[in-house]
Each structure stands twice: as structure tokens, then as C-alpha cells.
Amino acid sequence: MIYLYLIATILVFLVSRKLLIPIKSPLANPLLVSILFFIGLFSFTPLIYQDYATANLPFIWLLEPAVVALAIPLFSQIKQIKKQFRAIMISCCFGVVIAISTCLSTALLLTDDKILLLSLLPKSVTSPIAMAIANETGGLASLAAAVVIAVGLLGALGGFSLLNLCKITNPQAQGLAMGCSAHAIGTAKAIEVGNEQGAFSSLALVISGILTAVLAPLFAWLIGIIITI
Amino acid sequence: MKKNVFTTVTLLARSAGILLFFLYLGKGIQFISHLPIPGSIFGLLLLFLGLNLRLIPLDYVLPTGSFLLNYITLFFVPVGVGLLQYSDLLSTHWLTIVVSSVISTIATLISVGWLYQRFAK
Numbered sequence: 001m002i003y004l005y006l007i008a009t010i011l012v013f014l015v016s017r018k019l020l021i022p023i024k025s026p027l028a029n030p031l032l033v034s035i036l037f038f039i040g041l042f043s044f045t046p047l048i049y050q051d052y053a054t055a056n057l058p059f060i061w062l063l064e065p066a067v068v069a070l071a072i073p074l075f076s077q078i079k080q081i082k083k084q085f086r087a088i089m090i091s092c093c094f095g096v097v098i099a100i101s102t103c104l105s106t107a108l109l110l111t112d113d114k115i116l117l118l119s120l121l122p123k124s125v126t127s128p129i130a131m132a133i134a135n136e137t138g139g140l141a142s143l144a145a146a147v148v149i150a151v152g153l154l155g156a157l158g159g160f161s162l163l164n165l166c167k168i169t170n171p172q173a174q175g176l177a178m179g180c181s182a183h184a185i186g187t188a189k190a191i192e193v194g195n196e197q198g199a200f201s202s203l204a205l206v207i208s209g210i211l212t213a214v215l216a217p218l219f220a221w222l223i224g225i226i227i228t229i
Numbered sequence: 230m231k232k233n234v235f236t237t238v239t240l241l242a243r244s245a246g247i248l249l250f251f252l253y254l255g256k257g258i259q260f261i262s263h264l265p266i267p268g269s270i271f272g273l274l275l276l277f278l279g280l281n282l283r284l285i286p287l288d289y290v291l292p293t294g295s296f297l298l299n300y301i302t303l304f305f306v307p308v309g310v311g312l313l314q315y316s317d318l319l320s321t322h323w324l325t326i327v328v329s330s331v332i333s334t335i336a337t338l339i340s341v342g343w344l345y346q347r348f349a350k
């Protein structure tokens with residue numbers, strides 16, 4: 001019976017996607033509306049969230065082969081990727097350092113809670129990498145996962161509006177920016193916007209994920225030093 | 230008509246099989262290497278390599294692959310609803326999380342986009 005929740009997820013998503021088409025606002029996002037619908041449902045009614053989570057496990061499983069399938073848009077843009085390899089690496093490397101350092105420096109103004117800081121560190125990368133990083137550096141994997149999801153939604157909702165506002169209109173630049181800042185949720189949005197955006201966002205998702213995993217211990221060590229000062 | 234259904238099913242099964250093969254190959258690498266990179270990311274890289282080396286024709290992965298990519302946003306709905314589990318953690322630290330995430334996400338989006346437009350050929 002709980003599997004009705006699986007059908008409910010599909011229905012709520014498809015209906016909100018249909019209804020929101022005429023509304024031209026970044027907040028009129030079917031993903032956001034569906035999530036808020038269910039969060040509201042389990043917050044304000046006696047229905048149990050755990051049943052929903054169990055029933056929707058198939059979607060969580062499907063995410064894994066879907067990530068593997070991101071190789072398809074990547075392959076379709078192989079010529080552009082080879083041509084722009086240097087620019088891609090430069091922007092992703094700086095992007096990772098900027099993502100971590102701006103996040104930690106603003107957080108340090110507000111808190112000196114080491115566990116919180118270490119959990120915020122991997123906020124721009126896909127949740128399995130972020131949770132592994134948090135585990136390794138001494139952060140809290142569950143807090144890291146929650147922050148990652150929130151950041152992904154933020155990027156998916158406002159990312160393209162901000163990029164267009166800042167005259168970043170090159171589809172490849174938009175894709176890389178989404179993948180570096182909002183990981184897989186941003187990439188899902190980028191795929192909807194266009195093939196080129198989707199491919200470059202997948203690319204940035206992979207590159208920034210790996211780079212963040214490599215650089216995380218260094219930043220974790222820096223946090224340790226800064227806090228003790 | 231009957232033959233068409235049969236071919237569709239075969240093509241779907243073949244593409245699903247290839248995606249799962251690469252996923253579990255990736256998971257195997259993750260298991261052996263103990264790197265903090267998920268198996269699905271290794272799977273993505275290996276499939277990308279396989280496509281480039283023409284070991285796997287693109288047509289072989291397209292049926293299931295494009296289906297999954299068309300609905301990838303839907304799969305994130307339960308992930309987002311999962312934030313409910315973390316409501317205590319999030320409400321304790323909400324100010325730090327919101328301020329640092331918003332500022333850092335804006336900075337990353339703009340700097341990556343700007344740098345790429347500056348350096349792209």
C-alpha cells in the first residue's frame with residue numbers, strides 16, 4: 001500500500017510540471033514545488049515520512065545508472081570538450097577553490113564549530129562524494145548531505161537567472177558553472193535547458209567532485225589551524 | 230507489430246544491461262580502491278571511455294540512457310523530501326548554512342562562468 005507514495009511522487013511532479021509551464025519565474029520549478037508539497041504533507045498531517053522514503057527507494061536506485069548515463073551528453077560534446085580542454089580545466093580548478101574558500105570564510109565569520117565547518121566544506125559536490133569527504137575529515141555525513149541537497153536546489157532554482165543577469169550566456173560556460181556549484185541537481189536542470197549545458201554541467205560535476213575530494217584534506221587542515229588561533 | 234514490441238524490449242534490455250554493467254564495474258573499482266569517489270562516477274568515466282574508443286556504439290546505450298536522463302529531475306524529488314530527516318540539524322545551524330551557501334554558490338557560478346568565457350577559444 002505504501003507504494004502509492006511512489007505513484008504520488010510521479011503524479012505530483014508531472015502535474016506541477018504541466019501547471020507551472022506558463023509561469024516564468026525561477027521559483028515555479030516542478031522539483032521545488034513537488035518537494036515542498038511532500039514536506040508540507042508530512043509536516044502537517046499524521047502521515048509518516050518513513051513510509052514515503054521506503055516506497056520511493058526505486059528512484060534513489062535509478063539515480064545511480066542515471067549518473068552513469070551522463071556519459072551520453074558528454075560523448076555528444078566530445079569535439080567541443082577536446083577543443084576547450086584548457087579553458088575547462090582552468091575554470092573548474094579555480095571554481096573548486098573558490099567554492100570551498102568562499103563557503104568556509106563566510107562560515108568562519110559566523111561560527112567556530114569545527115564539525116559544522118567540515119560538513120559545509122564539500123557543499124558543492126554530489127552527495128555521495130560529499131558524505132565520503134565529511135566522514136574522512138571528521139565532519140557529519142548527514143549534515144553534509146542535507147547542505148548538499150539545499151545547495152543543489154538553490155543552484156537549480158536561481159543559477160540560470162543569475163548567469164543570464166551577469167551576461168554569462170555561453171551555453172558551455174553556463175553548464176560548467178552549474179556543475180561546479182550545484183552538482184547533480186544543477187546538472188538535471190542544465191539538461192532541461194540544453195544539450196550543451198547538460199554536457200558541460202556533467203563534465204564539471206565529475207571534475208569538481210574529484211578535485212574537491214583531493215583538496216578536502218588540505219582545507220580541513222587549514223580549518224584546524226584557523227580555529228585554534 | 231509483435232516484432233516491433235519485441236525489438237523495443239530487446240533494445241531497452243541491452244541498454245539497461247550496459248548501464249548496469251558500467252555501474253557495477255565502477256562500484257567494483259570503488260570497492261578495491263577505497264577512494265572517496267562513488268561507483269557511479271567511475272561508471273560514467275568508463276562508459277565515456279568505452280564510447281570514445283568505439284567499444285560501445287552510442288545506439289546501444291541510448292534507449293534506457295535517454296529515458297533516465299529525461300526523468301533525472303523526478304528522481305531528485307525523494308532526495309529533496311529527505312531534507313525532512315535533517316530538520317533538527319538544519320534548524321540549529323540555519324543561519325551559517327544559508328549565508329555561506331548562498332554567498333559561495335553565487336561566487337562560484339559567476340567566477341566559473343566568467344573564467345570560461347574569458348579563456349574559451
